[in-house]
Amino acid sequence: MKITGTFLDEISHDIPHQNWGRKEWDADFQHMKNVGIDTVILIRSGYRKFITYPSDYLIKQYGCYQPPVDLVEQFLELSDKHGMNFYFGLYDSGHYWDSGDMTTEIDSNRHVIDEVWQKYGNHESFKGWYLSMEISRRTKGAIEAFQKLGQQCKDVSGGLPTLISPWIDGKKAVMAASGQLTKADAVSLKEHESEWSEIFDGIKGVVDAVAFQDGHIDYHELQDFFEVNKKMADKFGLQCWTNAESFDRDMPIKFLPIKFEKLRLKLEAARKAGYDKAITFEFSHFMSPQSSYLQAGHLYNRYQEYLKELL
Amino acid sequence: MKITGTFLDEISHDIPHQNWGRKEWDADFQHMKNVGIDTVILIRSGYRKFITYPSDYLIKQYGCYQPPVDLVEQFLELSDKHGMNFYFGLYDSGHYWDSGDMTTEIDSNRHVIDEVWQKYGNHESFKGWYLSMEISRRTKGAIEAFQKLGQQCKDVSGGLPTLISPWIDGKKAVMAASGQLTKADAVSLKEHESEWSEIFDGIKGVVDAVAFQDGHIDYHELQDFFEVNKKMADKFGLQCWTNAESFDRDMPIKFLPIKFEKLRLKLEAARKAGYDKAITFEFSHFMSPQSSYLQAGHLYNRYQEYLKELL
Amino acid sequence: MKITGTFLDEISHDIPHQNWGRKEWDADFQHMKNVGIDTVILIRSGYRKFITYPSDYLIKQYGCYQPPVDLVEQFLELSDKHGMNFYFGLYDSGHYWDSGDMTTEIDSNRHVIDEVWQKYGNHESFKGWYLSMEISRRTKGAIEAFQKLGQQCKDVSGGLPTLISPWIDGKKAVMAASGQLTKADAVSLKEHESEWSEIFDGIKGVVDAVAFQDGHIDYHELQDFFEVNKKMADKFGLQCWTNAESFDRDMPIKFLPIKFEKLRLKLEAARKAGYDKAITFEFSHFMSPQSSYLQAGHLYNRYQEYLKELL
Numbered sequence: 036m037k038i039t040g041t042f043l044d045e046i047s048h049d050i051p052h053q054n055w056g057r058k059e060w061d062a063d064f065q066h067m068k069n070v071g072i073d074t075v076i077l078i079r080s081g082y083r084k085f086i087t088y089p090s091d092y093l094i095k096q097y098g099c100y101q102p103p104v105d106l107v108e109q110f111l112e113l114s115d116k117h118g119m120n121f122y123f124g125l126y127d128s129g130h131y132w133d134s135g136d137m138t139t140e141i142d143s144n145r146h147v148i149d150e151v152w153q154k155y156g157n158h159e160s161f162k163g164w165y166l167s168m169e170i171s172r173r174t175k176g177a178i179e180a181f182q183k184l185g186q187q188c189k190d191v192s193g194g195l196p197t198l199i200s201p202w203i204d205g206k207k208a209v210m211a212a213s214g215q216l217t218k219a220d221a222v223s224l225k226e227h228e229s230e231w232s233e234i235f236d237g238i239k240g241v242v243d244a245v246a247f248q249d250g251h252i253d254y255h256e257l258q259d260f261f262e263v264n265k266k267m268a269d270k271f272g273l274q275c276w277t278n279a280e281s282f283d284r285d286m287p288i289k290f291l292p293i294k295f296e297k298l299r300l301k302l303e304a305a306r307k308a309g310y311d312k313a314i315t316f317e318f319s320h321f322m323s324p325q326s327s328y329l330q331a332g333h334l335y336n337r338y339q340e341y342l343k344e345l346l
Numbered sequence: 347m348k349i350t351g352t353f354l355d356e357i358s359h360d361i362p363h364q365n366w367g368r369k370e371w372d373a374d375f376q377h378m379k380n381v382g383i384d385t386v387i388l389i390r391s392g393y394r395k396f397i398t399y400p401s402d403y404l405i406k407q408y409g410c411y412q413p414p415v416d417l418v419e420q421f422l423e424l425s426d427k428h429g430m431n432f433y434f435g436l437y438d439s440g441h442y443w444d445s446g447d448m449t450t451e452i453d454s455n456r457h458v459i460d461e462v463w464q465k466y467g468n469h470e471s472f473k474g475w476y477l478s479m480e481i482s483r484r485t486k487g488a489i490e491a492f493q494k495l496g497q498q499c500k501d502v503s504g505g506l507p508t509l510i511s512p513w514i515d516g517k518k519a520v521m522a523a524s525g526q527l528t529k530a531d532a533v534s535l536k537e538h539e540s541e542w543s544e545i546f547d548g549i550k551g552v553v554d555a556v557a558f559q560d561g562h563i564d565y566h567e568l569q570d571f572f573e574v575n576k577k578m579a580d581k582f583g584l585q586c587w588t589n590a591e592s593f594d595r596d597m598p599i600k601f602l603p604i605k606f607e608k609l610r611l612k613l614e615a616a617r618k619a620g621y622d623k624a625i626t627f628e629f630s631h632f633m634s635p636q637s638s639y640l641q642a643g644h645l646y647n648r649y650q651e652y653l654k655e656l657l
Numbered sequence: 658m659k660i661t662g663t664f665l666d667e668i669s670h671d672i673p674h675q676n677w678g679r680k681e682w683d684a685d686f687q688h689m690k691n692v693g694i695d696t697v698i699l700i701r702s703g704y705r706k707f708i709t710y711p712s713d714y715l716i717k718q719y720g721c722y723q724p725p726v727d728l729v730e731q732f733l734e735l736s737d738k739h740g741m742n743f744y745f746g747l748y749d750s751g752h753y754w755d756s757g758d759m760t761t762e763i764d765s766n767r768h769v770i771d772e773v774w775q776k777y778g779n780h781e782s783f784k785g786w787y788l789s790m791e792i793s794r795r796t797k798g799a800i801e802a803f804q805k806l807g808q809q810c811k812d813v814s815g816g817l818p819t820l821i822s823p824w825i826d827g828k829k830a831v832m833a834a835s836g837q838l839t840k841a842d843a844v845s846l847k848e849h850e851s852e853w854s855e856i857f858d859g860i861k862g863v864v865d866a867v868a869f870q871d872g873h874i875d876y877h878e879l880q881d882f883f884e885v886n887k888k889m890a891d892k893f894g895l896q897c898w899t900n901a902e903s904f905d906r907d908m909p910i911k912f913l914p915i916k917f918e919k920l921r922l923k924l925e926a927a928r929k930a931g932y933d934k935a936i937t938f939e940f941s942h943f944m945s946p947q948s949s950y951l952q953a954g955h956l957y958n959r960y961q962e963y964l965k966e967l968l
Contacts, residue, residue: 525836
C-alpha cells in the first residue's frame, strides 16, 4: 500500500520543531514527490495562541501571537509549484481538551473557514479541508461539530472534500507526555463498530473521508479493526483512508521514527482491507531524508525498497 | 534582542552529553562569535562527584572523580583565544537538592573559590563568577549563601562581577525527569514581586546581575513578569539579564531545541522590558550548527535571519 | 579495559530502531573491527511476535510475524566476512515479563535452539549462545531455565559457550518507560553476594560467562560490586565479563549515548577487578560513527583516544 499523502505538522502538540525555513520545506516537498506523495494536509492552522497564518480574527478574538511566517501561504505556494493537493486543517483552540466542550471549536472555526477561503481560496492547490478535531468514541459534541463545520467548508468552497482522522481507543491511547505506553481499558472490536457506526451515520454527507490513526492498537489487531472500518465506511458512503503513523509508540522516547517492519505490517493490513488511500503522520520528521532524526532517512530508503517490491 | 552570552553545560543535570573534544569546542566558540556571543558561563564546576577541573580539595573532601580533562583550563584557553568573557560557575554538591540545606554549598565553595582563583585567575578571559545555586522563592538559606559566596568571589578577584540565574516558579516548573509538563500551583505575579523584592534586597551589592530563566511561565505571561523583574532589578541596583532558554519545555522529549517562534517571543518580551543583556541555556546543544540535534542548526539559521531583521 | 564485544539490538524492547539495511550493517561491522571488537551478540532472536529469522516454529506456534529480512542469516554472513564471533540470543516470548513464570521461555526455546542450529549451525562464525533472559535476584525459575536451555545449547552445538547478562538490582533499576530515574529499595552488596552465590552455584557448568549490566548502580559503588562479582565468578568457575552500557541512565531522555567520562569509570573499575572481557550494550546506537545519535560518533572518537592511552 503506497503512501500518497502526509500531514504537515507545523503547529505541534507534541513533536519538537525542526526550525525549517522555506528552502528546507521546498526540498521536502520534492522528497515527498519522489516517493509518490500527492497530498499534503496541514495538521491544524493553529493551536491555542500559536497560529500558522496572520489571522486578524484569531489575533483579535483569541489573543493569538502574530506568526513570524505565513505558513499557509508558503505551503500553498509550494503545493502549487510541486503539484500537490493541499488540505487546510482547522483551528484548535485547546478549549475542548480543557473542558470537553466543542462550542469554542465550532465558533472559532466558523470565522476561520470564511477568512481562510477568502485569503487563500484562489490557490489552485487548495483542494480540501481537514476537520482537525481529533476525536475518539465518547467525544461529546463531535457529530454536531463535524456537521456544522464540514457543511460550511463545502458551502464556501464549492464542495471541496473534507477529511477527518480520529483515533481508535486502543491499548496505546495514552497521553504523549505521560510515562506510560499502554492502558488497560482498551475498546473492544464490537464496541468500536457500534459506536463508530453511530458517528459515521451522523457525519455522512459532510465528511468525505475518514483516516483512522493506525497506532493505538496492537499489530495483531490491525486486520480486524481495519476490516470493520472499511465495512462501516462503505455502508455510510465514506472513503476509507489509513493514517499510517510513521513514529514508534512502543518506545520510551516519545517519539522517534518507527521501525520499518511495523510500518509495513500496518500498510499491508490496510491493503488487505481494501483501503482507498494511505496518508502518514508524518513525512517530514519521520520519513524524510533531511529529517533531524537520521533514522527517518533510513526509513525513507527502506520504504523505497518496499515500493519496488510492490511493482 | 541579541543573545550575547551562553552557558557551557559540561556537567549536566539533565541534558545528555555530546562527547566533544577540544577540537569541537574550539569550533563551537567560533560559531558563537559568529552570532555575536561574547560571554560564556560555566553552568557549574562540578555536580556531586563529577567535576570539571582536577580539584585537590573536592577529590579529597567529597570523593569526586578525577576528571579526564581539565575543562576549566580548556574553556579559559579558548576564551582567551576567541576573546570571550568567561564566568566561572560554582560547585554544586547536590546536598541542597537532597536536604534543603545550603550549608554544604557554602562550605565547599569557600574552598573552591580560593582554589580556582589561584589556579586560573591569571587568565585574561576570567571575567566573572556565576553563583550556580539555582533557586526560586522559598529556597531556604539562599540569601545568606549568595551574600557569603558573592562577597568572597569579589574579594579574591578584585571585584569581578557575579551573576545568578534563578527560575520563576511558574506552571512549567516541574522536575525534568517527571512525566509531567505543567503543575497547578504556579506563583502569581504579585507573590513573585513580593518574594523576589525581599531576595533582591538581601543580595544587592554582592550580586551584580540576575538572569531569570524564561521558560517556566506561559508566553502570554512573559511581558508582565519581565517588567516586574526589571522594575525590581532597577530598584535594588542589579543588572537585569534574561536567560533565554533555547530548548522546548512543552514537548514530551525532554529536551530538544525550541521552535524559533517561541524563542523570538521571549527575546522580544525582554527587549520591550528594556533588559540589559540576553544569555541562553544553551548554545552548544540547542543552537549550534554542529549540535547532535540537527534542529539546532536550523534554529541557528532562523536566529541569524532574526538578527538581520534587528538591523 | 578494551571493549571487545557488542550486543546487536535488532529486536528492541526500548531503543528506537535505526532502520538500517545490509549496507549500513556491513559498514558498522567494519567500524566495530576498527576498535577491536571481535564478538557480536544478538540481544534476542525475537520478542513477543517480532522475530529476527523466519522461524516456522515461532510463526506457527506463537503467531509471530514473518520478518521482512532474515537478520540471523545476515549477521552470520557479516560475521563470517569480518571474522566476528557470533552469539545467538534466545527468543523472549514476553510471557515471563507478564506472568513471572519461565515455563514459556523454556518451552519455546527448546524448539528454537534445535531449529536455529539446524538452519545456521554451519556458519563458521556461530561461536556461542546468549541466554537472553534478563534476570536479577528473585527471578523465579531462572536457575532451572538456564540449566535446561544452557545444557541444550551445548548439547546440540558440540559444547559452544553460553553467556548471560543479568542486572544488579541497584538504585537505577527502574522501568525504561517510567518517569523515574532511581528507586529507593536498592540491593545491598551483602544481599547481592548472598543471592548471586546461590544462582551461580545453580548454573555452573551450563553457563560459561556472566556479564553483569553495569548501569544500575552508582559510580562509587562500581568497585565493590565488581570485586564481589569477580570473586563469585572465580569461585564457581564462570568467566567474569562486564556489560558496559554505552547509554546514559541518568538523563530524562531514555536513552542517548553516555558521557565518555562515565563509560571510562566503569571500564576502569572492571579492569581493576581483573575482569576477563568487556562487551557493550550497544555499539550501533551509542558508539558508532554512523549512529543516528551524533553523540555516538563523538563517543567513538573519545573511546579511541582512551585506547591510545591504554597502550
